[in-house]
Amino acid sequence: MIQSNNPFPPERLLQLDDVNVHFPMREGLVKAVNGVSYHINRGEVLGIVGESGSGKSVTARSIMRLQPKQALDAGGSIRFRRKSGQEVLISSEDRQSSTMRDLRGNEIGMIFQEPMTALSPVHTIGTQIMRTVMLHRNVSKADARARAIELLTKVQMPRPNDIVDRYPHHLSGGMRQRAMIALALACDPTLLIADEPTTALDVTTEAQILHLLKSLQQELGMAIVFITHNFGVVADIADRVAVMYLGRVVETGTVDEIFYEPKHPYTQALLRSIPKLGGQKARRLKTIAGSVPDPFNVPDGCSFHPRCMRAVGGVCNVTAPPEVRFPSGQMSRCHFAEEFRSEAAE
Amino acid sequence: MTVTSEKAMPMQDDTLISVRGVKKYFPVHGGWLRKKIGEVKAVDDITFDIKKGETFGLVGESGSGKSSIARLILRAYDLTDGEILFRRANGSIVDITSLGDREMREIRREMQMIFQDPYSSLNPRMTILDLVGEPLTIHGVGSPSEIEDRVAELLRLVGLRPEYVARYPHAFSGGQRQRIGIARALALNPSFIAADEAVSALDVSVAAQNINLLQDLQEQLGLTYLFITHDLGMVEHISDRIGVMYLGRLMEVGPTEEMFSKPLHPYTEALLAAVPQPDPRGNRERKRVALKGEIADAMNIPTGCPFHPRCPYADAKCRAEVPALRSVAGGRQVRCHYAESLDLTGVAAQ
Ligand SMILES: Nc1ncnc2c1ncn2[C@@H]1O[C@H](COP(=O)(O)OP(=O)(O)OP(=O)(O)O)[C@@H](O)[C@H]1O
Ligand SMILES: Nc1ncnc2c1ncn2[C@@H]1O[C@H](COP(=O)(O)OP(=O)(O)O)[C@@H](O)[C@H]1O
Ligand code: SF4
Ligand code: SF4
Ligand SMILES: [Mg+2]
Ligand SMILES: [Mg+2]
Numbered sequence: 300m301i302q303s304n305n306p307f308p309p310e311r312l313l314q315l316d317d318v319n320v321h322f323p324m325r326e327g328l329v330k331a332v333n334g335v336s337y338h339i340n341r342g343e344v345l346g347i348v349g350e351s352g353s354g355k356s357v358t359a360r361s362i363m364r365l366q367p368k369q370a371l372d373a374g375g376s377i378r379f380r381r382k383s384g385q386e387v388l389i390s391s392e393d394r395q396s397s398t399m400r401d402l403r404g405n406e407i408g409m410i411f412q413e414p415m416t417a418l419s420p421v422h423t424i425g426t427q428i429m430r431t432v433m434l435h436r437n438v439s440k441a442d443a444r445a446r447a448i449e450l451l452t453k454v455q456m457p458r459p460n461d462i463v464d465r466y467p468h469h470l471s472g473g474m475r476q477r478a479m480i481a482l483a484l485a486c487d488p489t490l491l492i493a494d495e496p497t498t499a500l501d502v503t504t505e506a507q508i509l510h511l512l513k514s515l516q517q518e519l520g521m522a523i524v525f526i527t528h529n530f531g532v533v534a535d536i537a538d539r540v541a542v543m544y545l546g547r548v549v550e551t552g553t554v555d556e557i558f559y560e561p562k563h564p565y566t567q568a569l570l571r572s573i574p575k576l577g578g579q580k581a582r583r584l585k586t587i588a589g590s591v592p593d594p595f596n597v598p599d600g601c602s603f604h605p606r607c608m609r610a611v612g613g614v615c616n617v618t619a620p621p622e623v624r625f626p627s628g629q630m631s632r633c634h635f636a637e638e639f640r641s642e643a644a645e
Numbered sequence: 646m647t648v649t650s651e652k653a654m655p656m657q658d659d660t661l662i663s664v665r666g667v668k669k670y671f672p673v674h675g676g677w678l679r680k681k682i683g684e685v686k687a688v689d690d691i692t693f694d695i696k697k698g699e700t701f702g703l704v705g706e707s708g709s710g711k712s713s714i715a716r717l718i719l720r721a722y723d724l725t726d727g728e729i730l731f732r733r734a735n736g737s738i739v740d741i742t743s744l745g746d747r748e749m750r751e752i753r754r755e756m757q758m759i760f761q762d763p764y765s766s767l768n769p770r771m772t773i774l775d776l777v778g779e780p781l782t783i784h785g786v787g788s789p790s791e792i793e794d795r796v797a798e799l800l801r802l803v804g805l806r807p808e809y810v811a812r813y814p815h816a817f818s819g820g821q822r823q824r825i826g827i828a829r830a831l832a833l834n835p836s837f838i839a840a841d842e843a844v845s846a847l848d849v850s851v852a853a854q855n856i857n858l859l860q861d862l863q864e865q866l867g868l869t870y871l872f873i874t875h876d877l878g879m880v881e882h883i884s885d886r887i888g889v890m891y892l893g894r895l896m897e898v899g900p901t902e903e904m905f906s907k908p909l910h911p912y913t914e915a916l917l918a919a920v921p922q923p924d925p926r927g928n929r930e931r932k933r934v935a936l937k938g939e940i941a942d943a944m945n946i947p948t949g950c951p952f953h954p955r956c957p958y959a960d961a962k963c964r965a966e967v968p969a970l971r972s973v974a975g976g977r978q979v980r981c982h983y984a985e986s987l988d989l990t991g992v993a994a995q
Binding site: 536 | 683706707759771818820821849850851854857858860861875877878879881882890905906915917918919920921922923924925928935936938940984991992
């Protein structure tokens with residue numbers, strides 16, 4: 300694997316440079332992740348938004364080195380700064396390497412949409428947290444149990460002393476989500492990867508979990524990569540945002556830049572198509588023409604061009620746009636990004 | 646055909662469906678002999694009207710009884726108590742809860758449902774022609790060639806190419822499958838469609854297209870919708886009036902704009918406050934107090950007002966007395982002892 304030449308400044312926790320993950324399928328090659336670059340600094344919340352199939356989850360799993368068996372690593376680098384300050388090139392580690400096993404759980408935690416993918420149905424919540432704690436820390440059983448109760452308290456689980464001895468199926472959806480967060484936090488990770496953790500929840504429970512994650516992030520100073528397809532959620536939790544489309548990051552910026560000065564036509568169009576609560580009562584929603592192409596037929600040039608209102612024939616359908624960078628750090632992968640400089644979203 | 650029962654109040658002229666005092670209790674079995682150990686009051690004493698040509702939205706947390714209401718109206722469930730009046734296309738009014746199977750079969754042509762999951766609600770081994778034409782075949786409407794013509798017409802109506810009739814569902818995207826489901830629901834010219842989380846599984850851009858389609862069809866065909874969703878932004882956009890459910894009961898009913906700008910029930914206020922908006926500055930400024938606790942277990946509904954354990958305004962009266970759903974000014978209904986004196990916050994129009 301090629302070591303990226305991009306700098307890796309000291310505040311940097313994680314950096315992806317031109318990451319590619321492909322799936323060879325009968326119908327052709329799926330470039331699920333097709334040159335993704337993003338980074339996250341210590342203590343920061345990075346929101347990743349995009350429609351389904353845009354590659355959000357595959358990218359997250361390759362950070363953990365937990366890609367599906369048939370996935371092909373097709374280049375790029377993923378670097379991570381350990382608690383010790385030492386830099387690891389994750390992209391050259393194997394799924395089962397001792398470094399990865401140590402990183403997972405000890406330095407990088409992960410939570411999912413469906414808590415039962417992380418929780419075992421046949422062990423109590425307490426046993427599962429204790430096991431993780433004892434795997435990474437040299438502590439007694441009693442101390443590990445005390446730590447489990449402390450973690451359940453920290454995630455605001457009701458009746459932690461009782462819940463510690465319960466099985467996941469005794470808990471409600473929101474409580475399972477809290478248990479999974481407690482498990483992910485067991486060893487004070489510096490990075491939490493959260494893949495649609497509130498998508499299956501009611502708005503009220505979602506608000507509780509978002510509030511919890513924000514307060515934990517502030518208290519523990521950990522960074523969060525927060526993956527969602529919900530623009531409301533990302534507006535609520537993220538400091539910076541990366542927007543993905545068909546395996547690529549098409550725009551990145553601070554949360555305010557993305558919502559108030561989007562510089563990519565896809566971001567602009569998506570923001571216009573969401574019905575806002577208390578928003579103007581237009582009878583029709585603005586839409587984006589067509590639908591996300593299937594991954595075997597990714598359009599040439601700019602992959603968004605068949606759906607783009609701004610597309611220019613002879614340019615957009617021929618040449619892939621470069622990453623256009625603005626002084627603020629905002630990036631848009633569009634030939635005409637400069638023209639949206641002062642244009643605010645409607 | 647059954648006529649309105651004597652005890653019932655007549656239905657108002659602009660009303661298509663009148664749900665009156667409807668209850669649905671499910672028995673819960675457990676223990677050694679699988680004896681009945683209790684019941685889930687999935688729907689408890691629900692009363693509301695759906696007007697002709699309107700979209701009535703139903704919102705509320707998971708398990709609050711939204712889907713159960715839709716199933717009761719379509720008689721997929723038998724009800725425990727109450728009556729549901731329906732104005733037929735021929736003008737007669739029937740209480741669908743008292744109909745026999747044969748009569749119900751007739752009524753079903755006029756009421757249809759579209760579902761959340763466009764992947765599992767279509768049989769993968771049937772072609773689009775068979776799927777969309779099936780309701781016609783079942784009801785013996787038309788010859789094979791007439792059915793083919795009708796299917797082509799229906800596909801055009803939902804924005805799909807009629808040439809696709811020989812394809813199978815897997816060849817379509819999620820949004821297109823949803824449209825196939827809509828075409829199928831329209832086959833028998835219903836007057837009423839219940840859409841249960843119909844766009845919840847779709848991507849933002851595709852959901853917007855399909856919502857526009859549903860609104861166009863409503864205008865063209867004079868349809869009436871019951872629209873069930875978790876998405877408060879979507880329900881605000883599409884609904885003329887909204888009912889807010891909590892633990893099997895309606896907490897508030899009223900016109901969308903009035904309700905969302907000035908809710909009368911503390912639960913409505915809490916739901917609106919919980920929604921994260923695609924507006925980072927607004928989210929930072931808004932005071933968003935997360936609602937405490939979780940929805941109660943439907944088998945152990947709290948005494949008094951079912952919302953009291955989570956309500957920031959609850960007092961001793963709330964813990965003891967069940968508030969009734971009562972009518973207040975502006976064509977609104979609310980189930981709270983203090984609806985008039987509370988000054989609740991909604992979402993400001995921008
Ligand atoms: N067939 C059934 N047997 C027993 N209980 C049922 C049945 N159907 C629904 N319930 C119960 O009735 C209550 C209401 O369920 P319902 O499916 O109507 O909720 P909902 O509001 O549609 O929820 P969601 O938002 O999750 O779809 C729940 O407590 C549910 O567990
Ligand atoms: N195990 C797999 N085998 C083949 N293709 C896959 C696999 N997992 C994901 N993909 C494909 O990779 C692309 C990106 O998927 P994913 O990262 O899950 O999207 P997102 O999380 O953004 O919804 C999609 O086209 C998806 O179908
Ligand atoms: S490069 Fe062209 S097609 Fe792509 S987003 Fe920009 S204007 Fe649209
Ligand atoms: S009746 Fe009491 S507990 Fe119930 S919503 Fe009103 S104020 Fe709250
Ligand atoms: Mg995903
Ligand atoms: Mg439901």
